[in-house]
Amino acid sequence: MSKLFTGAEIVFKCLEDQKVEYIFGYPGGAVLPIYDELKNHKSIKHILVRHEQGAGHAAEGYARSSGKPGVLLVTSGPGATNAVTALTDAYMDSVPLVCISGQVPTHLIGTDAFQECDTTGITRPCTKHNWLVKDVNELSKVIHQAFKVATTGRPGPVLVDIPKDIQFKKGKYIFKDSKQKLNGIKNKKLNIKEIDQLIKMIKNSSKPIFYTGGGVINSGPEASKLLRELVSLTGFPITSTLQGLGAYPGDDPQFLGMLGMHGTYEANNAMHDCDLMINIGARFDDRITGKVDEFSPKSKKIHIDIDPSSVGKNIKVDLAVISDVSHLLKALIKRFKEKNKDFLSSNKQKTSKWWSQIEKWREKKSLKFKNSETIIKPQYAVQRLYELTKNKDTYITTEVGQHQMWAAQHYKFNKPNRWMTSGGLGTMGYGLPAAVGVQVANPGKLVIDIAGEASVLMTMQEMSTAAQYKLPIKIFILNNQYMGMVRQWQEILHEKNYSESYTAALPDFVKLAEAYGCVGIRATKPSELDQKINEMISVDKPVIFDCVVDKNENCFPMIPSGKPHNQMLLGEDDEEEEISEEGKILV
Amino acid sequence: MKSSKSAYSEPGKIGKIDHHIIVVWVDNEAGVLARVVGLFSGRGYNIESLAVAEVDKRKHLSRITIVTSGTPQVIEQIKLQLKKLIPVHKVADFSRNDPKILFQELALLKVVSTKKNQQKVKKMCKKYNPIILDRSKKSFVIQVTALRREIDRLIENLRPLGLVSASRTGAVAMTKGAEVFK
Numbered sequence: 001m002s003k004l005f006t007g008a009e010i011v012f013k014c015l016e017d018q019k020v021e022y023i024f025g026y027p028g029g030a031v032l033p034i035y036d037e038l039k040n041h042k043s044i045k046h047i048l049v050r051h052e053q054g055a056g057h058a059a060e061g062y063a064r065s066s067g068k069p070g071v072l073l074v075t076s077g078p079g080a081t082n083a084v085t086a087l088t089d090a091y092m093d094s095v096p097l098v099c100i101s102g103q104v105p106t107h108l109i110g111t112d113a114f115q116e117c118d119t120t121g122i123t124r125p126c127t128k129h130n131w132l133v134k135d136v137n138e139l140s141k142v143i144h145q146a147f148k149v150a151t152t153g154r155p156g157p158v159l160v161d162i163p164k165d166i167q168f169k170k171g172k173y174i175f176k177d178s179k180q181k182l183n184g185i186k187n188k189k190l191n192i193k194e195i196d197q198l199i200k201m202i203k204n205s206s207k208p209i210f211y212t213g214g215g216v217i218n219s220g221p222e223a224s225k226l227l228r229e230l231v232s233l234t235g236f237p238i239t240s241t242l243q244g245l246g247a248y249p250g251d252d253p254q255f256l257g258m259l260g261m262h263g264t265y266e267a268n269n270a271m272h273d274c275d276l277m278i279n280i281g282a283r284f285d286d287r288i289t290g291k292v293d294e295f296s297p298k299s300k301k302i303h304i305d306i307d308p309s310s311v312g313k314n315i316k317v318d319l320a321v322i323s324d325v326s327h328l329l330k331a332l333i334k335r336f337k338e339k340n341k342d343f344l345s346s347n348k349q350k351t352s353k354w355w356s357q358i359e360k361w362r363e364k365k366s367l368k369f370k371n372s373e374t375i376i377k378p379q380y381a382v383q384r385l386y387e388l389t390k391n392k393d394t395y396i397t398t399e400v401g402q403h404q405m406w407a408a409q410h411y412k413f414n415k416p417n418r419w420m421t422s423g424g425l426g427t428m429g430y431g432l433p434a435a436v437g438v439q440v441a442n443p444g445k446l447v448i449d450i451a452g453e454a455s456v457l458m459t460m461q462e463m464s465t466a467a468q469y470k471l472p473i474k475i476f477i478l479n480n481q482y483m484g485m486v487r488q489w490q491e492i493l494h495e496k497n498y499s500e501s502y503t504a505a506l507p508d509f510v511k512l513a514e515a516y517g518c519v520g521i522r523a524t525k526p527s528e529l530d531q532k533i534n535e536m537i538s539v540d541k542p543v544i545f546d547c548v549v550d551k552n553e554n555c556f557p558m559i560p561s562g563k564p565h566n567q568m569l570l571g572e573d574d575e576e577e578e579i580s581e582e583g584k585i586l587v
Numbered sequence: 588m589k590s591s592k593s594a595y596s597e598p599g600k601i602g603k604i605d606h607h608i609i610v611v612w613v614d615n616e617a618g619v620l621a622r623v624v625g626l627f628s629g630r631g632y633n634i635e636s637l638a639v640a641e642v643d644k645r646k647h648l649s650r651i652t653i654v655t656s657g658t659p660q661v662i663e664q665i666k667l668q669l670k671k672l673i674p675v676h677k678v679a680d681f682s683r684n685d686p687k688i689l690f691q692e693l694a695l696l697k698v699v700s701t702k703k704n705q706q707k708v709k710k711m712c713k714k715y716n717p718i719i720l721d722r723s724k725k726s727f728v729i730q731v732t733a734l735r736r737e738i739d740r741l742i743e744n745l746r747p748l749g750l751v752s753a754s755r756t757g758a759v760a761m762t763k764g765a766e767v768f769k
Contacts, residue, residue, distance in 0.1 A: 128673070132618075293600070307671070309664060309667035312664075
């Protein structure tokens with residue numbers, strides 16, 4: 001008879017066999033047997049966070065920057081409900097997470113026991129799948145399947161709920177690759193006809209554009225390499241979604257910048273006027289499409305996505321290929337090279353008009369802003385941060401709001417997995433704990449959270465985690481004392497009625513840093529910015545950098561309410577049109 | 588409302604709304620029905636009727652039959668989203684007007700009325716495979732099987748004749764002929 005293990009032992013045996021190095025967690029009554037077992041498994045290090053939401057975002061940062069699944073361990077009841085925001089965030093942005101939660105003993109389930117909640121019920125809509133394990137002999141199978149579900153196909157979070165009595169009970173440990181089908185997740189064999197049709201569409205277009213997204217990043221570093229090859233092979237322009245930044249070099253002349261609500265003028269106009277749109281690993285999200293009826297009206301659209309339900313959800317396309325990005329790109333490039341020798345030079349003529357149109361749009365310099373001698377402009381702060389860190393292998397996380405968009409616009413990424421931001425759910429408070437996770441996964445690397453002062457206060461307690469584990473993360477706060485994006489919308493849509501968007505009584509961030517045993521730096525003048533940023537970089541401790549910026553700066557360019565891509569607002573010089581009543585209600 | 592002016596995706600032109608019968612084969616495990624139903628409610632899809640029971644004890648397979656309505660795009664999304672659920676084995680989608688498919692619903696109807704009206708009711712149920720399951724002096728319970736809209740109509744017509752209670756299973760579906768849905 002095979003050896004029997006306790007449920008808690010089985011949890012760790014699974015984690016070991018899945019080669020998990022770090023778990024982010026917080027103990028509590030219903031997971032104590034698992035925590036008791038921790039000491040016997042030296043290869044697994046536990047990072048004690050200060051709030052379960054922090055554990056979730058840290059695990060997300062870990063996953064996004066390393067390509068490995070993030071693992072979190074929380075207790076029942078409030079432990080699980082606190083993790084819900086992070087699980088939902090991971091679900092929206094396709095981040096592989098495995099959440100292990102404790103549950104009250106099976107005989108107490110349903111009795112409103114202390115710290116009981118219906119964890120699998122609550123997390124059902126925000127996970128790819130979840131399990132409540134009621135039989136210890138099922139536990140190893142379930143955990144291994146959980147890792148498989150989280151990491152295959154379109155990645156996402158999963159949750160395994162383990163009642164306390166199951167953690168104590170003894171059972172069998174089984175590890176074999178489960179052959180159970182995982183619903184269209186395996187690489188499908190590519191259809192050569194589809195690839196040929198794709199190539200034909202590429203050859204027939206005179207106004208093409210690549211529109212790439214987070215799917216390229218999720219497909220692994222290989223996909224970014226292949227994307228670069230394809231783009232240079234075709235000579236076509238490329239734009240990227242927020243999540244896709246870094247898959248293609250941000251400073252390359254073929255790159256038009258980010259698209260969407262706060263994307264560049266050239267990217268959005270090119271999307272609107274193109275005759276061929278090649279969507280690789282993006283999902284036609286509403287921040288991208290704007291008004292659906294007027295979205296890129298004259299183009300043929302190709303959609304490459306691993307998730308069949310992404311196709312046709314928002315925008316009808318002419319050709320859909322269900323595939324992992326690198327899997328498809330490899331086949332596409334091979335076939336393309338075979339059939340089209342010297343495509344680039346022979347096709348130059350055909351797209352030259354298109355490129356000169358793009359150059360005209362570029363001349364608008366839509367990311368420009370009026371700089372100041374006396375006050376730090378937030379865009380300028382991001383630009384300086386970029387210039388002073390671009391030669392290091394820097395990892396950037398963000399919170400959510402204006403600073404996030406400025407970071408996306410002005411920080412140029414050259415590698416995948418260097419940019420961690422909450423796009424789908426838009427979770428304020430994501431960046432600080434995410435930076436913790438990124439630093440855990442990438443010791444010795446420079447990790448900066450470009451933050452807003454309102455967002456960062458939502459998860460500020462995680463500075464304590466950074467201090468405990470000596471993670472020298474840098475929290476670069478663009479402090480304008482407002483919830484800036486809220487203020488901007490109120491200015492544009494609500495007659496400057498700044499209802500509750502100003503934060504009175506902000507803490508002194510320098511002293512706050514010191515209270516956590518970290519370093520606080522403040523910059524208030526443009527002239528001192530460079531020197532202070534350099535000081536921040538050189539400190540080998542967690543830093544809170546309070547960058548006091550212009551309070552009234554707005555984030556431009558911007559697609560205003562109810563407008564298609566080719567009607568952007570470029571900045572304060574623009575005549576702003578009145579926005580109708582319905583627009584106000586719906587935004 | 589005239590065309591809305593929002594940067595959030597707005598209601599575009601709404602396509603023609605069709606009735607469809609979606610059949611889902613699932614592992615009969617705890618929470619599976621909640622997953623399927625939660626998907627519908629969470630994404631704003633309709634459920635007009637729902638019938639579910641285990642059909643294979645050995646393999647623990649249940650068959651869920653859902654009558655829904657939506658634009659072709661929504662119906663397509665329903666199928667694709669259902670297929671992503673881990674316990675789902677296969678999903679079939681039938682149009683309500685598909686001639687190759689049998690649809691059937693069972694209803695129990697309780698009628699309390701005079702002899703005369705009772706006779707009338709029985710007559711009206713004649714077309715729908717009626718079986719009297721229970722009888723008393725003043726009442727009877729009758730079982731009928733028919734299409735959903737036939738039962739809808741029957742219930743409307745029986746109300747003035749003393750129908751006091753109706754219980755329906757929701758539609759179930761099966762392909763005609765020797766064919767089996769794969």
